[in-house]
Amino acid sequence: MPSSGSTTAARLPVEDSYLELLAETLDTMDLSARGQFLQRYLRTIAHLDLRESQCLQIWEDTLNNRRELSENLGRAVSLKTSLMDVLSTAGLVRIPVVIEYDELKRLQLNAVTDPLTGLYNRRIFNESLDKELTRAKRYGHPLTLVILDLHRFKEVNDMHGHPKGDEVLRAAADTLRKAMRSSDYAFRIGGDEFALLLPQTDAPQAIALSRRIGVVFAEAIRPLQMSVSVSMDHGVSTCPEDGDQADQLIRIADERLYQLKHANHSRTDGTSVKPEAAPAPAQAPRARATEPPHAPAKTISIESKKPAEKTDAAPAAAATAPARTPAAASAKIAAAQAVGSSLPPQPPQIYAMQRKSERVTMAGTNAYAVLGGAGGHRARVLDLGFGGVALEVEPAETLPANLIAVLHVPILPPVRVNLRPVWTASSPEGTLRVGCCFVS
16 A cells, blocks of 8 residues: 555646746736735635735745755755745744645646636646647648637727726626537637637538627627627638647737628728738638539529429419510619619618528537437438528438428527428438528
C-alpha cells in the first residue's frame, strides 16, 4: 500500500503547474483585477482576510523570493515553495489548511476562462489551436477555425450602456455553447471577438453552422429591445486547404471576416459592394455529392403556398388571356415603379436570406425529423432550405402525398411543419433520399 507521502508527492507536479499557470494569467490582468483574484485565492488556501494591496505585495514578494532561492540553491524552486516561505516568514500561516476540492477547481477554472462569458480565454485558444493542428496533421483530418465578431457592438455600449453590452456578450456565448459538439471549442479572444475550433469539420459545414449561429443569436438578443441591430459576422479558414500553421489560419479567417463584414455593412447601407470585397470563393457552400440532378431549387420554394391548380384549366386560361405587347409591358413596369416610389422607405432586412433556394447541409449534426407527429418514426435530416427539407428514409418506406413532421435541428427549437414530397433518389448507402417542400 502506498504511503501518504507518496500520494502527496504524486500531486506536487499538478499543484506546481497550476501555480505556474496562475502566474501567467495574473500577468495578463490589470492591477485591480489581479488584486481581487489574489484576495480570493489567499482567502481560499490559507483563510487569510487581507486587503488587495497586501495580497499584491505578498505575490510580488513570492516572485522575488523564488528568484533569490533559485539563484542561491542553483536549481529551480517552485512557486508553491516560495509562497509558503513568504507566508510563514510573515507569520500568516499558523495551521495546515486543506483546500476543498470544489474551491480548487473553481480557482483553476477562473485561470483559464473569461469571467464574463465563461468561455475559454485567448491563451487557451492559442494552446488549443496548436494542439488540434498537430492532431489534424497527424491523422489527416480537416480542422476549421471560425472567427466571429459582433457588428455594431460598440454602438450598444455607447447608446445603452456597458451592462446591456454585457448581456449581448453573454447571449453570444450561450449561442456558441448550444451550437458546439463535445469535440468543439469556443473562446472569447477579444472584446467582441469569439472563436470556434471545429475538429473533423470542413469549410462548407463550418459556414453552415456559422449562419445558423447568426440567426439564433439574432433571436436571442431580440428580447433586449435595443435600438441597434447587432449581428454576428464570421470568417472561416480550414487546415489543410488554407494552411497548416496557426498564424496562417488566423490571418485568413480574419481577412474573410472583414470581407464579409464589409459586404454586409455595404448591403445594409444600400450601397453597392465592390467585387474585391466579396467573400473568398472557399466560403461558398458546395453542393452535396448525393444531390439528385433532377431536383431544381425552384421545386422547393416556400413562395408556392397555394395548392397546384388543375392542369386541365391551363389551356382555357391561355386561350382567354389577352396578347401581351411591348407597349403594354412597358406601361405595367412604369406603373409599378410609380407605385413603389410613392411608398415609404422600408428598413433593410439584415437577416433576410439572399437566395431562397439555398440549402444548408446538416452533415455532422444529429438533426432528425419525427414523421407523422408525436409517436411517429424518425428520419434523418440531410439538408434544410428556405422552402423545404431533404430526408433520408428506408427504401421500403412510402411517404403519403402530404404529411406532418416535427423537425429537430441543433440550436433551434422543435418545429412542426407540413411537408409534400417532390422528388426521390437512391443513395449509394442503399437508403432513399426524399426532397420535401413546406406547404401551408
